[in-house]
Structure formats: C-alpha cells, structure tokens
Amino acid sequence: MADLQLDDVTKVFVEDDGNEITAVDEVSLAIDDGEFLVLVGPSGCGKSTTLRMVAGLETVSDGAIRLDGSVINDAKPAERDIAMVFQSYALYPHMTVRENMSFGLEESTSMPDEEITATVEDAATMLGIDDLLDRKPDDLSGGQQQRVALGRAIVRDPEVFLLDEPLSNLDAKLRAQMRTELQRLQEDLGVATIYVTHDQTEAMTMADKIAILNDGQLQQVGTPLECYHEPANLFVASFIGEPSMNFFDVSRDGETLVHDDFAYDLTPETASELGDHDELVLGIRPEDIELRSTQDDTHSYETFVDVVEPMGNENNVYLTFDADSTETFVATIDGLHHVEEGQSVIAHVPEDAIHIFDRASGTALR
C-alpha cells in the first residue's frame, strides 16, 4: 500500500533537428493509497508520457516522482513495484494465459512455483478467466485478453497500478461492463491507481479524482462533481459534460451581461464576484436550460427550435435567438417533453446555474 506523488514533473523531448517538445509541463499530483485517479485530456496532451515516466519507461526531465516519500526518478521499471497495463495488452502470443500471467513472477521474484501457481489461479478466479488458463491469447475475445493483461498486473501485487486506455479496444457494451468490473476490482485490491483515458465519460464514471491535462499542463484536479460543477477554466468547462457547455461572449455593463442577442441581469452579489473583469464568457450547461411556454420570469428568453435530437430518455434541443439564425446553442430536456422544430419556446436559465469566465485568460470567475 502506498501513495504516489508527482512534484513539478516535466518531460522535454528533443527531436533529431534539435527542436524541443515539452510534452509534460510541471505537473504536480498526489494519488493517495487506494485512490483511483483518472488522468484525462485530448490526444497529445501528455497523458501517456506522464504514465510512462511513473512506470520508469521514460526519463524525467525535471521534477520528482515519489513513492511513499522516496524519489524514484532513477529507479528501473522492475524496481518500482508499479504494474502497468497497456492499451495493446502486450500479451505473448506463444504463451498460454497461465504462462502470460506467471512469466513476470518467475522472472522477477524468488516466489516458489507452488505459490506462483496459487497466485495466478487466485487472480484468474477473481477475473473470471480461470477456465481459460490453458488457452493462447489468439483464442480469446478482446475482453478476455484485457482480463489476462489485468491479471498479469494483479499477480505482481504492486503498490501502484497504471492503466493506459485499457478499454479502448473493446466494443461499447463490453467497455461499459469492464468499467464497472475494473472499479470493483480496484476497490477490492485497494491499490493506488492512475487510469489514463481521453474519454470524459470514463473519467466521470470511474474516478475518485480526475486530473485534466491540456497541452502538457494540469488544468484542474478534483472529484468528478467538482470538475463538472466548478470548472476552473474554459478548457475544463468545455471538456467535461456531454453535450458540451454553451458559451456566449458577453460584455459587462454594471450588473448586466450584454450579448448581441440578449442581456442577462445579475444580482449585486454575483456581479461583485467578477471584480473588474469586463470582457467575459457566459457558460451555460445544456441541462441547466429549462424550456417553458410563457415568459413569466427574468432570465427567460424567446428562442426558436432549430433541431431536435432524440436521445431516448432525453432530447437535445438546438435553439437559436432568431428564427433565421444558424448560430445554435443546445438545451437537454426530458424526452417526454415534446417540442417541434421551428416552434418558438422560452428558454429559462436560473442565475445559480450560470458560469462566468474571464475571456482573455479563460479563468472561471464564478
């Protein structure tokens, strides 16, 4: 059992022509014992590089990685007591499941053969693959191969688990099932885990804590709900949530936010949170927009239904402020609430649901 800490960890790759790429830029993170941290961000933001530095597969350019307080920057991968599961599974095709799972133990420990057999069989039972131990990887489904890759990591009884997009090769149904299984497994094992994905749904549903990376820089660390309700900046606000938050460029005139198509009056308390920032972005989550038939309140605006996207239990309704406009924003409403394309509806947005960002820096002001 252990905790892992990254202090200002930086990775600079130097290309053949001398060009430097800062893939990871002063990232600081703490993963407590037993915690499930999901590292999320768009392609190329530095997720895999971060994980590979923790595993010892990539050198650290600057900063420190600590396991239980000791710096492990220069420790070899095998000395780290950290197990990594790759997207590709990386199973040996010529070995059986049993051999794939026991290979690492035979190579790196002095564990007696009987104990290795028992450890492998326990892990296989835990993962529901005990009847597949004598098969070769080619004779397994994607989901079964994924379990073998996990099993190979589990038998090492590591202090830290690193999982790099482990479910991305599975179909949607199996992915959803494996998400739950992985969470349960991680809880049972109680091992500090870093899970890398570019999929925000995976991050939201699995994580104790999410760390959001963009362009090598950490944007926010928090529980899924903190990142959803209190995004630190425009990047996090747009990355977390599906459909994405709606954004409107607004200018401030006293206690009013002025947009080309509407004016939104703030209470003095909310206005005071904005300091002296005048050029702002108003952010509204699709699920915070309420559609009504009458204009009976402040913060209500006439809009026109452009497109209705039925999602089953919910509808995504694309709205415009002007019947002829093509600039839409989206509201998510109950699937039982029926609206017609072309219809005029009143969109109501309560003040406690709005997000306001400084336009130049992107920082959240409230």
Ligand code: ATP
């Ligand atoms: P993805 O989700 O697509 O796997 P990622 O977030 O894991 O992306 P990384 O693979 O960590 O991103 O890459 C971060 C940046 O570092 C990218 O710009 C990438 O091109 C660059 N990079 C990664 N490995 C190397 C390398 N060996 N040499 C040079 N640049 C590299």
